[in-house]
Amino acid sequence: MKRRDFMQMSGFGIGALMLPSVPVLGSIVSSEHLLEPGVDVAIKKKFADIALNAARGKGATYTDVRIGRYLQQYVFTREKQVQNIVNAESYGVGIRVIANGTWGFSATSDVTPEGIAKCAETAVAIAKANSKFQKEPVVLAPQKGVGEVTWKTPVKKNAFEIPPKEKIDLLMKVNARAMENGAGFVTSNLFFINEQKYFASSDGSYIDQDIHRIWPTFTVTAIDKAAGKFKTRDAISSPMGMGYEYLDGLASEKIAGPNGLVGYRNSYDMVEDAITAAKQAKEKLTTKSVLPGKYDLVLDPNHLGLTIHESVGHPTELDRVLGYEANYAGTSFATLDKWESKKFNYGSKNVNIVADRLQPHTLGAVGYDDEGVPAKEWNIIKDGILVNYQAIRDQAKIIGEKESHGCCYADNWDSVQFQRMPNISLKPGTEKRSVLDMIKGVEKGIYIIGRGSYSIDQQRYNFQFGGQVFYEIKKGEIVGMLDDVAYQSNTQEFWNSCSQLCDKDDYRTFGSFFDGKGQPSQVSAVSHGSATTRFDGVNVINTARKI
Template sequence: MKRRNFIYLSGVGAGAMMLPDLSAMGRPIDQERALEAIDVKVKKELADTALNVAKSKGASYADIRIGRYLTQAVITRETRVLNVANAESFGVGIRVLANGCWGFAAGNVVTKDGVAKIAERAVAVAKANAAAKIGGEPVQLAPQKGYGEVSWKTPIQRNAFEVPIKEKVDLLLTCNGEAMKGGANFVNSTIFAINEQKYFASTDGSYVDQDIHRLYPNFQVTKIDAMAGAFETRAALSSPVGMGYEYLTPSESEKVQGVVTRYKNRYDMLEDIRNATKNAAEKVASKSVDPGKYDLVLDPSHLWLTIHESVAHPTELDRVLGYEANYAGTSFLTLDKLKSGNFKFGSKHMNIVADRQQPGSLGAIGYDDEGVKPSQFDIVKDGILTNFQAIRDQAHMLGLKQSQGCCYAQSWQDVQFQRMPNVSLSPGKERLSVDDMIKGVEKGIYIVGNGSFSIDQQRYNFQFGGQLFYEIKNGKIVGMLNDVAYQATNQEFWNSLAAVCDERDYRLGGAFNDGKGQPSQSNAVSHGSSTALFKGVNVINTKRKIG
């Protein structure tokens, strides 16, 4: 029944397919059973039982999350199906506040007696923490009105769990066949789906039923040049999304033209794998980059990861305060930088917005795991730092009157804590296409797709690679480059932001497996942007020299 955080399924560099440890996602379940629903009335009765017990045992506040998590993975390689797995994890997590301290307990006996015992255990944990003075100052919980009985569902057109396995296998093997026909030496592909059925109730008076869907199609193509003793890979330019299976049904009107054809809200897997096969062959034959200063034109399929690591993580309040340090470090940002009101994070073109209601995004929800309805808020405005991400017991630290709705737990058995919402770079206000942007670049590199990255323990110094690199000379793309990575400090990089394309080019990228915390939890989050121009960035050559 244990649901662990996501890991790499295969380890072929940064292009590896990121999927969960399927053996640990929960008990196996057939596809028909996955479509069965749990009566919301039953969940409310269980919730009321737990909340009443918690209050009777001395809790000043209590919430319960009844979670049913469904996962499905269809994994192929060349002409073979490697695995088809359906799994279910079902249980209850209860959090309480007693004597000024938090207590949490979870279990998978989802009966009235079962949840009553879990609630008792959670209160006992809170009182033990209070007696041991664990946590320092008493918890200050931001006020939150109860919403009564409400519900929210990802607005899908086609439930991925209702799509026959054969249809998915046929698509993946057809894609693999196209790659092999195009000259690929190896190819693997997958479709991964998640359905979170989450019920939240609290002593504030909220009873929230949510049905959340996410989908991630992916592949990796490898091309070998035996004569040169070299190989190159290209992974899918798909984005994991908060959508149903309709994501895999593109239309011509969705196309975004550029060096690589993409779609704003849909994904053509066949077209992408054909292009990927050609790209992998081109990469093998491409020239190695000359190190130096370049203007960088960064596609949204690449820029999302830079936003994620250099902006979204550093503005998590627990990192700022040093509470989150063991996993991927703290933050170069501090409370005094925010309170000054004039900390110049980036140029005037840098406008960063947090939004957990963004349609199609991985982080899209109706309510967070504290029963808070999220709102859109600015993190950076015209280059100036304006806010951090916070939840109910952190809001007072920023002088906020309420939570920003940034609370999440990866499963019923994990305690909820602060996780990033969708954090995105706003598109430019002036009409500007990718072609127009490239025309203005004399010496530059156009980077598509995310690759390897490295960032220090304060999220300040970093290095990013990519998947496809195109050399720009005198306003024109003249060919493909290889072995490219760029290095910068955080402020240096974002202050070099010179232009952002308009909303016509705006697209989402994202991470299905954003890790944080000890013990680690996984979060799914999107980051949107239009193509952006950064001036005079240091580029290095990553090719290893032997001898």
């Protein structure tokens, strides 16, 4: 990167520092530039063929090419101020090959016939150099070429076509309503991503995909100046694989809960949630602190999704299981011997967890992964037993699979694709049961909503999770709000305490928009679905008490 580009990106990207781990890829551009059409698909095919032919000519036995245009728009505000708008574009080609039984990869932003051919030749040279140290040849699970196909996120409104003023007006309204209802401070943000990806391989696939994601979020803070206290509440939103219709009510689907609490599915009323958040943050200033002990927990999907992500999603990634992935957040306790036994109780018989890239509107929904494998669904945990992992083409043989699971991904054209988490979701219960029905059966418990602070060990086993809002349950009724709540458990103990699930009418998704993995670090987006779920006898601590 040139110094001029670095200085420009540093200035424009400073708003991204408002949230942790917010990547800005590529060059800063205008919002109008984001609407310019990409390269015609016929030209992409010609470019791909140049790479395939050049790699084969240098001795590659397998080649795949990714021509990618990655667009981002982030909008940051605080109270009455727009802090920043970031528009970014990244465009280039990544070429991966197998030569002498070894992987090689190279990437270039020189998207010309000459630049692409040179890039392919470099990838082969790298593979051959690496082969001197390769102990066993790479073996790919077979994948039949799919020919020329396309796939698009089914958006009704392309978020990049919505004028920035309309987005700013929405966030200003969110901030204003939060302030009117008790917030002392409020920040609100919108994140939009569009991946225009073209994949081609020597297997005979030419796949053009147009993928959209959206994430609206905010944080409100209520202050008690006299007591010197403050409390916050984050948005109860979920990032989605949708267009701007997620925010305009066209797909409105609200789910009522106890005490008027509302969940959202396939739509999100950001203003309504901001008003509720401000009131709840203000109420938290005077609410009582939790008494530590054992409680039955009723966990809302917007909260449970993060627990699923950390305690099931990451530990069933096969590269973590094998120890290939260790430096970024550790390995996994769910080792191969547990899977091979076919009787490892990951959870109770109520726990059925699936990996799924087919569910509409989710962050992981695509037509094909970054190895050209069609999206699919498969079981991870069935009736509480660990039955499978997440595997890509060069891993499938390790667990006796005849084909890849289709969960390979790279976050940019210049990144190497590797195993990434697909949507990992807990199936809802089959018996008709609402949140109120579940609460009626709880003698002593806590109802938890929203994602809070969390911690988990390097094998994804011992953990602690907080939340946004907590309600005390006594003798089947909510009796008031609690604060300073977190629960501690280990993965196997926690999932074996799962006793009840609401049915499909309560099913919703939570999402991670910037999930990190790998070195060099990459981010991906993934959803986790569930209905409200009960866990019995979980240890709850008070996070405000000093030990």
